[in-house]
Amino acid sequence: MENIIKTEKLEFVYAASDDAPSRIILNKLDLEIEKGTFVTIIGHNGSGKTTLAKHFNAILLPTGGRVFVKGMDTTDESLIIEIRRRVGMVFQNPDNQIVATVVEEDVAFAPENLGYPPNEIRERVDEALKIVGMYDYREHAPHLLSGGQKQRIAIAGVLAMRPECIVFDEPTAMLDPQGREKVINIMHDLRNNHGVTVVLITHHMDEAIGADRLIVMSDGEIFLDGTPRDVFLQTEKLQETGLNIPVTAQLLHKLKDDGFDVSLNALTIDECAETIYGELYANHKN
Amino acid sequence: MLKDITLGQYFPGKTVVHRLDPRTKLVLMIAYITALFIAKGLFAYLFMFAVLLTCLTISKIKPKAILRGLRPVFIIIIFTVVLNIFFIRGETILFKYGIIEITAEGVITAVFMASRLMMLIVSTFLLTYTTSPIALTNGLEKMLNPLKKIKLPVHEFAMMMSIALRFIPTLIEETDKIISAQKSRGADFETGGLIKRAKSVLPIIVPLFISAFRRADELATAMESRCYHGGEGRTSMKVLRLSPIDYIALLFGAAIVASVILLGIYTN
Numbered sequence: 001m002e003n004i005i006k007t008e009k010l011e012f013v014y015a016a017s018d019d020a021p022s023r024i025i026l027n028k029l030d031l032e033i034e035k036g037t038f039v040t041i042i043g044h045n046g047s048g049k050t051t052l053a054k055h056f057n058a059i060l061l062p063t064g065g066r067v068f069v070k071g072m073d074t075t076d077e078s079l080i081i082e083i084r085r086r087v088g089m090v091f092q093n094p095d096n097q098i099v100a101t102v103v104e105e106d107v108a109f110a111p112e113n114l115g116y117p118p119n120e121i122r123e124r125v126d127e128a129l130k131i132v133g134m135y136d137y138r139e140h141a142p143h144l145l146s147g148g149q150k151q152r153i154a155i156a157g158v159l160a161m162r163p164e165c166i167v168f169d170e171p172t173a174m175l176d177p178q179g180r181e182k183v184i185n186i187m188h189d190l191r192n193n194h195g196v197t198v199v200l201i202t203h204h205m206d207e208a209i210g211a212d213r214l215i216v217m218s219d220g221e222i223f224l225d226g227t228p229r230d231v232f233l234q235t236e237k238l239q240e241t242g243l244n245i246p247v248t249a250q251l252l253h254k255l256k257d258d259g260f261d262v263s264l265n266a267l268t269i270d271e272c273a274e275t276i277y278g279e280l281y282a283n284h285k286n
Numbered sequence: 287m288l289k290d291i292t293l294g295q296y297f298p299g300k301t302v303v304h305r306l307d308p309r310t311k312l313v314l315m316i317a318y319i320t321a322l323f324i325a326k327g328l329f330a331y332l333f334m335f336a337v338l339l340t341c342l343t344i345s346k347i348k349p350k351a352i353l354r355g356l357r358p359v360f361i362i363i364i365f366t367v368v369l370n371i372f373f374i375r376g377e378t379i380l381f382k383y384g385i386i387e388i389t390a391e392g393v394i395t396a397v398f399m400a401s402r403l404m405m406l407i408v409s410t411f412l413l414t415y416t417t418s419p420i421a422l423t424n425g426l427e428k429m430l431n432p433l434k435k436i437k438l439p440v441h442e443f444a445m446m447m448s449i450a451l452r453f454i455p456t457l458i459e460e461t462d463k464i465i466s467a468q469k470s471r472g473a474d475f476e477t478g479g480l481i482k483r484a485k486s487v488l489p490i491i492v493p494l495f496i497s498a499f500r501r502a503d504e505l506a507t508a509m510e511s512r513c514y515h516g517g518e519g520r521t522s523m524k525v526l527r528l529s530p531i532d533y534i535a536l537l538f539g540a541a542i543v544a545s546v547i548l549l550g551i552y553t554n
Contacts, residue, residue, distance in 0.1 A: 054507075059507055081515065084511060088511065091504060091507070091508055096504035097504070098452065099505070101420050101448070105523070105524075108523040110512035111521075112520055112521050112522055112523060113512060113513040113514050113520055115520060115521050118521065118522065122523060141455075142452075143455040143456060157512060158511075158512065161513065
């Protein structure tokens with residue numbers, strides 16, 4: 001498979017200042033992200049996950065090692081626009097990403113920056129708004145929308161660049177449960193139906209469930225890396241980093257400890273319910 | 287409570303005046319104000335007043351909105367009137383008491399000055415009440431575009447203006463929250479003398495500034511992520527284009543300025 005993002009011994013160090021010693025945020029990190037996959041990166045605060053994400057579209061530049069986006073070195077100043085139009089980024093606070101006072105004008109911001117002709121911009125804006133289901137709100141004022149709706153506008157604003165990869169940096173942290181669910185669904189829709197590579201940075205374990213790959217970060221290094229199922233099986237290792245596995249997996253682990261013969265593979269609520277039902281039914285028969 | 291503040295003075299509508307290109311309206315406003323200063327004599331003033339009244343009627347701006355808009359400048363108008371009445375000397379003395387002297391010429395000049403001032407202000411309402419702030423910013427940017435040649439940062443100014451407009455409601459909401467938070471911890475904003483009250487504003491201003499800086503930082507990162515690199519090579523989704531009604535309106539404007547000049551020549 002083709003890589004969209006590749007880091008080689010990526011290092012990021014905050015230089016020492018008068019009142020603080022130098023601090024290593026990312027420590028010789030090697031990572032490859034395959035095109036078309038859904039990758040979740042999890043870690044507690046200060047694990048370096050956001051710093052890592054900001055290297056993917058040249059917002060931050062490595063202090064050591066290198067980052068490549070589709071083979072382009074992010075330290076090459078002349079490639080910066082080419083890199084950023086391919087790897088978009090959605091941030092935590094929807095309010096601080098919206099530039100314009102009208103929804104469609106905001107979505108048009110990126111293609112305007114890229115210098116597309118007006119009719120092409122119109123086409124991209126309409127397409128992006130339809131993907132996130134906000135087309136009917138195109139003439140509204142963003143400050144009157146809910147947090148979840150604003151975040152969907154922010155996603156549309158990135159989609160209008162037609163990027164190959166979108167990095168979501170804790171996109172649900174400030175949203176209510178409904179808004180959160182919508183945003184998660186959109187991320188999966190982008191991966192499944194629009195060929196967009198999704199990198200999700202989060203500290204919600206349950207947001208990792210549907211991912212193709214789960215990377216756990218700790219102290220600027222990759223601590224665990226694999227499919228969500230594989231990672232969640234390593235309960236003790238996860239707890240070492242102060243992270244908890246999703247409640248579904250927790251429940252199954254406890255049942256297993258208590259002597260029930262359940263499989264530990266179920267992650268979604270439906271799968272989990274199915275597993276427990278199967279076990280109870282088998283017991284009942286005996 | 288702060289949220290109820292109306293942003294700008296724009297009243298959305300679908301009249302001809304609303305549909306005019308913002309650039310046309312800007313040019314017409316400047317033309318009207320110029321004409322006001324050229325205008326001399328009762329006829330010219332009546333003519334200018336009639337023009338203004340017609341435009342206001344077409345634009346369907348409510349008289350109440352105009353009065354409310356005039357309220358803050360009322361003191362200036364009264365000041366002008368008083369100054370003119372007392373300090374303009376003339377032949378026909380209407381009233382004399384000690385050194386105070388009111389002349390007919392003074393009264394006439396005062397009335398003219400006051401009506402000129404009021405017409406001037408109301409004509410600017412015609413622009414700001416019927417044009418959304420964003421359209422106005424876009425129009426200004428387009429009109430000032432030639433100034434880019436002499437290295438004036440026209441695009442940057444327009445971008446700053448529109449971001450400021452975008453963040454006004456957000457910051458108002460935030461101020462509201464901070465006030466509530468400080469009140470709930472026992473801050474008192476309502477009582478005390480001037481100095482005490484001024485001091486009590488500090489616990490609102492400081493957090494507001496800190497948050498505004500944080501927002502600015504995040505917004506800058508988000509804008510860069512969306513390939514913002516200044517005004518160079520930037521296009522626009524909505525292209526401002528002058529329509530036939532714009533040309534007609536501009537013709538009317540030229541005709542009005544010409545008539546005022548002619549009126550000035552013939553009445554003298």
